[in-house]
Amino acid sequence: MKALVIGASAGLGRALAQQLGASGHELYLVASDQRDLLPLAQDLSLRYGVTVHCAAIDLADLDPDALRHQVLEKMPSLSALFYVAGCAFNQDNGPVPAVVADRLLKVNFTSGARIINAFLDHLDAQPRGLVVGIGAVAAVRARGDNMIYAAAKRGLEFYCAALRHRYNRRPLTVQFYRVGYMLTSMLGGSETPLPAAAPEKIAAHIVAHLEDDFGMRHLPGWWYWVCLVLKLLPWTIFKRLSLEAPGR
Amino acid sequence: MSESSRGPLRHFTCVGAYERCQAACMEPDRYRALLALPANKPVIAMGAGLSLAGAGFSPDALTVDMRHFNRILDLDQNGMTLHVEAGATLASLFPFLADRGLMIAVQPGHPGITIGGCIAGNIHGKNQYRIGTFADLVEGIRLFHPAHGILDLDRQRHADVFELTVGGCGLTGILLSARIRLHPEAGRSCLVRHTPVAGMQEAVQQMKGQQQHEDFMYSWHDVTPFGGSSGKGFLVSGRFVSGTHERNGWRNHPPLNHASPWPLPVFNGLTLPIINGIYRRLKQGYAGTEDLFTSLFPFAIMPSYFHAYGPRGFIEHQVLIPDAHIIDYLERFLALAHDFRQSFGMVSLKRFRGERKLLRYSGDGFSVGLHLPATPKAIRFLAQLDEIDTQFNGIANIIKDSRLSASVVAAQFPEYVQFRERLATFDPGRIFTSMLSRRLAL
Numbered sequence: 001m002k003a004l005v006i007g008a009s010a011g012l013g014r015a016l017a018q019q020l021g022a023s024g025h026e027l028y029l030v031a032s033d034q035r036d037l038l039p040l041a042q043d044l045s046l047r048y049g050v051t052v053h054c055a056a057i058d059l060a061d062l063d064p065d066a067l068r069h070q071v072l073e074k075m076p077s078l079s080a081l082f083y084v085a086g087c088a089f090n091q092d093n094g095p096v097p098a099v100v101a102d103r104l105l106k107v108n109f110t111s112g113a114r115i116i117n118a119f120l121d122h123l124d125a126q127p128r129g130l131v132v133g134i135g136a137v138a139a140v141r142a143r144g145d146n147m148i149y150a151a152a153k154r155g156l157e158f159y160c161a162a163l164r165h166r167y168n169r170r171p172l173t174v175q176f177y178r179v180g181y182m183l184t185s186m187l188g189g190s191e192t193p194l195p196a197a198a199p200e201k202i203a204a205h206i207v208a209h210l211e212d213d214f215g216m217r218h219l220p221g222w223w224y225w226v227c228l229v230l231k232l233l234p235w236t237i238f239k240r241l242s243l244e245a246p247g248r
Numbered sequence: 249m250s251e252s253s254r255g256p257l258r259h260f261t262c263v264g265a266y267e268r269c270q271a272a273c274m275e276p277d278r279y280r281a282l283l284a285l286p287a288n289k290p291v292i293a294m295g296a297g298l299s300l301a302g303a304g305f306s307p308d309a310l311t312v313d314m315r316h317f318n319r320i321l322d323l324d325q326n327g328m329t330l331h332v333e334a335g336a337t338l339a340s341l342f343p344f345l346a347d348r349g350l351m352i353a354v355q356p357g358h359p360g361i362t363i364g365g366c367i368a369g370n371i372h373g374k375n376q377y378r379i380g381t382f383a384d385l386v387e388g389i390r391l392f393h394p395a396h397g398i399l400d401l402d403r404q405r406h407a408d409v410f411e412l413t414v415g416g417c418g419l420t421g422i423l424l425s426a427r428i429r430l431h432p433e434a435g436r437s438c439l440v441r442h443t444p445v446a447g448m449q450e451a452v453q454q455m456k457g458q459q460q461h462e463d464f465m466y467s468w469h470d471v472t473p474f475g476g477s478s479g480k481g482f483l484v485s486g487r488f489v490s491g492t493h494e495r496n497g498w499r500n501h502p503p504l505n506h507a508s509p510w511p512l513p514v515f516n517g518l519t520l521p522i523i524n525g526i527y528r529r530l531k532q533g534y535a536g537t538e539d540l541f542t543s544l545f546p547f548a549i550m551p552s553y554f555h556a557y558g559p560r561g562f563i564e565h566q567v568l569i570p571d572a573h574i575i576d577y578l579e580r581f582l583a584l585a586h587d588f589r590q591s592f593g594m595v596s597l598k599r600f601r602g603e604r605k606l607l608r609y610s611g612d613g614f615s616v617g618l619h620l621p622a623t624p625k626a627i628r629f630l631a632q633l634d635e636i637d638t639q640f641n642g643i644a645n646i647i648k649d650s651r652l653s654a655s656v657v658a659a660q661f662p663e664y665v666q667f668r669e670r671l672a673t674f675d676p677g678r679i680f681t682s683m684l685s686r687r688l689a690l
């Protein structure tokens with residue numbers, strides 16, 4: 001497999017890049033800072049003998065066609081795209097400055113949709129194309145916290161579900177993961193009401209199920225039940241739920 | 249930046265638990281975050297946190313946990329050098345190097361220790377007589393100091409800062425990466441032999457005669473009433489041999505969760521003599537082939553050793569005594585231990601060869617290492633031992649002993665003042681600070 005990982009410099013994206021590299025897959029890594037990407041690319045190619053390319057791109061200022069050109073030039077037979085990037089800000093619980101709203105929407109949704117869109121015809125033409133989107137349990141039911149973040153994640157989730165429907169008779173597989181709390185810098189060391197998972201564990205699950213056609217999954221799996229309860233809670237109870245807990 | 253915005257508070261405990269505190273901590277995973285550290289706030293880097301003193305934390309300083317900066321940047325197989333980020337652990341590098349027939353020849357006693365910790369502590373392995381200490385393997389360092397930016401240091405460029413940084417306990421800045429000289433892989437298994445000795449002085453004589461021929465050598469002694477007046481024990485010698493590589497240990501060794509001791513001190517004045525006696529009888533005379541992991545890291549495979557001292561913890565004391573004085577020194581040490589009826593969890597000797605410099609634990613002589621339950625009696629014992637160490641021209645290992653005082657270190661290290669002055673010249677604001685640096689007035 002030849003994989004493009006967007007948001008590969010830290011957290012889950014870095015863990016995924018490491019595990020895909022360890023499995024021998026050629027990689028193209030994208031994040032915003034070359035200082036983080038280059039060492040990772042060097043490490044993976046030295047440890048696992050795989051070819052690793054990387055590019056520093058700000059997803060809030062994206063030219064998807066340029067990215068497509070850049071990636072396919074280096075990796076003409078790209079077969080998998082992982083959109084892992086995300087960003088969240090504590091102030092996302094009321095009105096936020098326009099630039100913040102813009103960044104939240106772009107990084108968590110529109111840049112994802114635009115990148116996937118730019119590679120769709122190419123991935124569809126592969127014998128076993130794969131698109132993996134990473135969302136968040138925060139998007140399961142709207143709360144007055146992480147509002148734009150959750151809305152954007154819901155957008156990405158919806159788009160991936162639509163893709164799965166569109167391509168269900170084609171060899172292209174579309175997977176989407178609703179991820180719960182992870183011990184990454186996005187959480188910033190905050191206390192969480194439910195346990196946070198190591199990104200390496202989440203990545204290991206994703207890498208072990210690259211062949212599966214399941215649509216959407218919760219990771220870790222027990223979040224399915226939490227999300228179900230959250231969805232079914234009557235509004236009179238739901239509206240009283242604490243707004244303090246981080247809701248990534 | 250308010251305290252809370254500098255990162256959440258974390259409880260820090262040195263191995264042995266004698267120095268501990270709560271401090272702000274950040275765990276950067278991007279260069280952007282690391283290089284944005286302000287130039288006017290106290291800070292200190294932390295590797296794996298496996299020091300036996302409070303070297304990587306202080307109540308007033310922000311601890312920067314370097315665990316994410318652990319990538320291999322380059323391997324020059326012909327030049328036999330590895331360029332690696334400072335947060336990489338020895339365990340993560342060993343299998344990678346072994347697959348290429350290479351190794352880092354100086355391995356301290358735990359595989360979780362990081363390259364940054366090895367450099368800042370100028371650590372030693374079990375073969376410093378032949379290979380030297382970690383300082384001898386460091387070819388270059390990339391250091392970050394908020395006031396100076398990123399500096400590339402080696403024995404030519406910024407040689408002065410390079411010298412201060414190696415064995416400098418993280419006080420010159422944050423090590424980003426280092427170029428390490430490699431050795432050909434010595435073997436994948438180890439022929440280990442435990443030769444009984446009647447006492448510590450005999451161990452010294454035997455080491456003098458045999459050290460040249462062994463890949464590693466140290467001794468273990470039973471300094472309790474059961475061990476006789478001179479500390480019966482055995483010499484542990486090892487020779488690397490070919491064999492199959494056991495990888496499991498490197499990947500899955502149990503973490504040393506030293507912050508969670510057992511609720512009661514199972515190792516205490518009553519039990520230690522019995523445990524020492526049983527251990528000596530079980531282990532002396534042993535000979536066998538061990539995988540490299542087991543022979544290099546005897547403590548890593550039994551983390552409960554550290555928990556058994558209970559909540560009060562233990563103190564490690566290590567002193568390097570010149571060859572010329574070691575026999576007389578041991579006599580005084582044994583007499584003091586006898587007078588105090590002092591119990592030890594471990595007493596060990598290692599032979600050293602090298603140059604004394606700044607505050608590094610290096611030089612010619614024999615290193616005497618002790619583990620003692622951290623009781624008030626042990627503290628009094630060690631205070632007297634400090635005086636004897638100083639009389640015999642010994643130097644203590646500052647990164648291992650969590651109760652050493654500034655006056656003792658100043659008396660033992662001729663370059664103590666020079667270290668402080670050179671550090672202050674490089675960093676007049678002295679923002680890198682730890683419990684250790686405060687205790688030693690550095």
Ligand SMILES: Cc1cc2nc3c(=O)[nH]c(=O)nc-3n(C[C@H](O)[C@H](O)[C@H](O)COP(=O)(O)OP(=O)(O)OC[C@H]3O[C@@H](n4cnc5c(N)ncnc54)[C@H](O)[C@@H]3O)c2cc1C
Pocket residue numbers: 263292293294295296297298299300303304314334335355356357358360361362363364365366368369370371372373374416417418419421422423424504547548647648682
């Ligand atoms: C079971 C066990 C066995 C041991 N055996 C030996 C042995 O055989 N020989 C020996 O010499 N020592 C030994 N040690 C001690 C240990 O090697 C040293 O204390 C070492 O410095 C710990 O490294 P660390 O990665 O845990 O760093 P930490 O304990 O986190 O930090 C140690 C020092 O290094 C500095 N530091 C760490 N990373 C950086 C960085 N990136 N930039 C700047 N400064 C940094 C810290 O500021 C601190 O001053 C042993 C310790 C244990 C627990």
Ligand SMILES: NC(=O)c1ccc[n+]([C@@H]2O[C@H](COP(=O)([O-])OP(=O)(O)OC[C@H]3O[C@@H](n4cnc5c(N)ncnc54)[C@H](OP(=O)(O)O)[C@@H]3O)[C@@H](O)[C@H]2O)c1
Pocket residue numbers: 006007008009010011012013014030031032033036057058059060084085086087107134135136137138179180181182183184185186187199248278
């Ligand atoms: N952590 C959690 O608790 C949690 C919970 C639920 C869902 N999630 C989701 O899981 C995914 C991974 O999260 P994580 O915790 O691993 O996050 P992370 O550690 O913050 O990493 C995010 C990645 O996205 C990249 N990225 C962010 N903004 C970018 C931009 N403008 N341009 C380019 N790259 C950018 C980052 O690169 P840079 O280094 O360039 O910033 C980084 O590689 C995200 O989609 C997140 O929303 C996380």
